[in-house]
Amino acid sequence: MKFPFFVRSLPLLLVLFLPNTAFASDIKEQAEKIVMMLNIVNKEYHEGVKDGKIINADEYGESQVFLAQSEERYQGISEKGQDIKSASKLAAKFKSLSKIIASKKDPAQISKAVQNLNAGLVKQFGLTIFKSPRKPVSLAKGKTIYQKNCVVCHGPTGQGDGPKAKGLEPAPARLADPQLTGDGITDPYDNFQIISVGIANTAMQGWADTLSEEERWDVTFFVRTFSNKLVKLPAIQKAAATENSGATGENPEKVLEEIKNLLEKSRSAYEKEKVRPARLAVIDAYLVFEPVEQVLLEKNRKVGKGIERTFGELQTQMKKKAPYQDIETTINKINLDLKSALPLLQ
Structure with missing residues (x-):
């Protein structure tokens, strides 16, 4: 039986008109990056301008560069949102933000403009912006990612002294600086955004196309260990622990043995006056x-x-180069406390 042309063409029409989910996902990712970049614009401007005057030329310049790049990205997706008519309005808001930044207006005015623009992007592209991890963070995985991708520039302890750092202009950020990664001073989301979109005109690339959201959060919290003795992990960690009913998912005795071995490695290094490895x-x-x-x-x-x-x-103690006996005593205390805690983990 020969079907009418319309019926025979139906599969083709379905292919043409069904939404391309992969394409839509890519557009959303681009829009999310723009939101992140605009947040960075706001942050950099606040650090660069006060009372109508530039107080930090580098930060002020960064705000302009990030804005220019975010506007360029928007131009590439402006007509692919949910409401094409609003595209021109958002484009005008980019121009307006550029003008008030050039005029060195009050930072509060910049914040309001960025919030307004981001709200438009969220509506236009149906975004859901998460400013904290949706899954438990793994510092161990973050360390692996850091060692694979970041240590060559930022160095093993975030001092900006990696083997490729020499000759880079500007120099890699010193992630051990509390002003960049310190709890109570900075927000992890600030670090997450930089890791995601990178920094214009530097060797710092964006990793959103390479690392998953979960991986970027893992490395975000790992780099924060450089400036925090015990980095504050997100509340979701506690929720995850509750859901697991106290189970670590691994043999507790093996975990504690691994900790003990690492502490012994530290003690041995410190005894030989090798403070950094310790x-x-x-x-x-x-x-x-x-x-x-x-x-x-x-x-x-x-x-x-x-x-x-x-x-x-x-x-x-190690940072202050305390006597070896003090280090040994503290390590012994940790081991004893862990041994006492073992029944709670079984």
């Missing part, structure tokens, strides 16, 4: 302890916090 080994030990800590905090908060505090004391 401190790195302590960080590694804490990374192994981190998922265990979440369980301990649920089972016995006092015990979990106590061990966490002692890890912090150990890092402080």
Whole structure:
């Protein structure tokens, strides 16, 4: 039986008119990057301008560069949103923001303009912006990502002294600086945005096309360990620990043995006056302890916090180059406390 042309053409019409989900997803990702870049524009401007005057030319310049790049990105997707008619209005808002930045208006006015523009982007492209991780963060995975992709420029402890750092202009950011990654001073989302979109006119590339959202959050919180003795993990970590009913997912005895071995490595290095390797080994030990800590905090908060505090004391002692006997005593205390906590983990 020969079907009418319309019926025979139906499969082709379906292919033509069904939404291309991969394409739509890519457009959303581009729009999300623009939102991130505009947030960076706002942050850089606040650090670069005060009372109508430039107080930091580099930061002010960065705000202009990020705005120009975000506007360029928007031009590439402007007519692919949910309401084509609003595209020109958003384009005009980019121009308006550029003018008030050039006029060095009050930072509060910039914040309002950025919020307004971002609200339009969220509506136009149906975005859902998450400013914190949606899944539990893994510092261990973050460390692996950092060592693979970031250490060559930023160095093993975030000092900006990696093997490729020499000759780079501007120099790689010193991630160990609390002004960049410190809890109580900065927001992890600021770091996440930079990791995602990069920094214009520098060697810092954006990683949103290479790393998943989860991986970017992992490395975000890992780099924050460089300036925080015990980095504050997002609230979702606690929720995840509760959902797991206290289970670490691994053999607790093996986990504690690994921590013990790393602490022994640290002790041995410190005894030989190799302070830096000793401190790195302590960080590694804490990374192994981190998922265990979440369980301990649920089972016995006092015990979990106590061990966490002692890890912090150990890092402080090493930073101040305390006598070896003090280091040995603190390491022994951690091992004893972990041994006492083992029943809580089983």
